[in-house]
Amino acid sequence: VDPPEREHERAQPGTPLYVHLPFCVAKCTYCDFFSVAAEGQDLDATLEAILREARERAPRGPRTLYLGGGTPSLLSVDQLARLLEGLEQVCGWRASAREVTAECNPESLDRVKARGLLDLGVTRLSIGFQSLRQPTLELFGRVHGVEQCFQAFAAARDAGARHVNVDLIYAAPGQSLAEWQEDLERVIELSPEHLSAYNLTFEEETPFSRWLAQGRLSQADEETELQFLHWTRARLAEAGLAPYEISNFARADEACEHNLNYWRNGAYVGIGPSAASKVGNTRAGNVRHVDRYRRRAQLGRSATVWSERLPSAARLAESWWLGLRLSEGVAPERTLAESGASPEAGQALLQLARDLSEQGFLECAAGRYRLTERGLPLADALARRFLTHLDRAARA
Ligand code: SF4
Numbered sequence: 234v235d236p237p238e239r240e241h242e243r244a245q246p247g248t249p250l251y252v253h254l255p256f257c258v259a260k261c262t263y264c265d266f267f268s269v270a271a272e273g274q275d276l277d278a279t280l281e282a283i284l285r286e287a288r289e290r291a292p293r294g295p296r297t298l299y300l301g302g303g304t305p306s307l308l309s310v311d312q313l314a315r316l317l318e319g320l321e322q323v324c325g326w327r328a329s330a331r332e333v334t335a336e337c338n339p340e341s342l343d344r345v346k347a348r349g350l351l352d353l354g355v356t357r358l359s360i361g362f363q364s365l366r367q368p369t370l371e372l373f374g375r376v377h378g379v380e381q382c383f384q385a386f387a388a389a390r391d392a393g394a395r396h397v398n399v400d401l402i403y404a405a406p407g408q409s410l411a412e413w414q415e416d417l418e419r420v421i422e423l424s425p426e427h428l429s430a431y432n433l434t435f436e437e438e439t440p441f442s443r444w445l446a447q448g449r450l451s452q453a454d455e456e457t458e459l460q461f462l463h464w465t466r467a468r469l470a471e472a473g474l475a476p477y478e479i480s481n482f483a484r485a486d487e488a489c490e491h492n493l494n495y496w497r498n499g500a501y502v503g504i505g506p507s508a509a510s511k512v513g514n515t516r517a518g519n520v521r522h523v524d525r526y527r528r529r530a531q532l533g534r535s536a537t538v539w540s541e542r543l544p545s546a547a548r549l550a551e552s553w554w555l556g557l558r559l560s561e562g563v564a565p566e567r568t569l570a571e572s573g574a575s576p577e578a579g580q581a582l583l584q585l586a587r588d589l590s591e592q593g594f595l596e597c598a599a600g601r602y603r604l605t606e607r608g609l610p611l612a613d614a615l616a617r618r619f620l621t622h623l624d625r626a627a628r629a
Pocket of ligand 1: 256257259260261264265266268302303304338361
């Protein structure tokens with residue numbers, strides 16, 4: 234049974250736009266994004282449905298545009314042209330978007346595809362290497378090999394791409410620090426403008442978490458993860474890739490604006506199967522099913538199946554939770570003003586930040602709170618305390 238549809242608040246002109254293209258060659262074993270194997274799927278009909286949703290909901294003149302997934306580079310240049318031209322007619326992104334990113338995978342990024350993306354107005358290519366070890370790529374269920382990573386990067390450069398991100402995962406089962414160091418050095422040699430290095434997480438309902446529970450995989454211990462984290466940050470900073478978020482590193486002026494907006498708790502509109510949106514104090518999400526998504530579009534129904542209105546205090550807590558991931562940290566007064574929460578809620582969270590600073594986990598510089606080196610490894614747990622703190626204060 235299809236869940237009921239929900240209404241959306243209309244986003245302001247300029248709001249960043251995300252487009253979810255949910256097709257991959259095969260499903261990776263660690264991945265919990267919504268994506269399905271492309272074989273047998275009607276990609277053209279899905280693109281039609283996405284454009285139909287865009288006509289209903291895309292903001293005029295988005296500041297940034299992000300094609301994510303899934304594997305957007307899996308689409309042919311013709312399909313990408315239909316999508317991007319269609320979006321242009323709907324919202325005029327060409328005149329407004331300062332940054333247009335397309336996520337790509339090595340198996341589907343050659344020079345022709347990269348040139349096609351750039352000609353269509355994409356400014357930034359994000360390539361998912363994930364690992365430079367063949368056994369790890371196989372364990373991850375990746376369909377490309379190590380050499381294809383380098384070929385895809387070279388194809389992007391040959392085509393003229395000037396803003397390239399490489400995605401990597403560290404602390405894979407059995408991976409030693411020395412192996413990671415060797416792999417990262419090979420990526421640094423490529424001189425990407427941006428690098429995302431994620432600590433492997435075992436997401437629920439993935440083969441990876443099942444294998445972990447069955448004892449077929451081992452998870453790196455905390456001490457090892459810490460070594461990876463500290464070495465990675467120090468080495469990338471030395472290589473000119475400054476950390477601006479826990480897992481994201483960039484040369485000057487190369488931070489991903491689209492993602493910075495998420496961490497700054499800004500508004501965004503997501504279209505496509507499973508895509509989430511946040512406009513004002515309302516969060517909403519689309520149906521996580523390709524056929525149902527298409528059927529809704531054909532029937533002229535909204536793809537949105539859940540929405541929630543956040544109280545202002547919850548939005549404030551969320552801004553702390555997200556903002557502490559950023560090296561720039563959180564400015565308490567501005568964050569409070571943007572959330573519309575009460576001064577009491579603002580004071581309660583500021584006091585928590587002060588307490589955590591006294592314990593050495595946060596520091597305050599130029600009026601902004603951010604994680605210290607000591608707080609960094611505990612980032613998730615510390616940031617979550619801001620989400621639960623107000624609930625607890627209200628119950629006390
Ligand atoms: S290619 Fe990316 S989105 Fe697709 S299954 Fe693998 S990790 Fe997930």
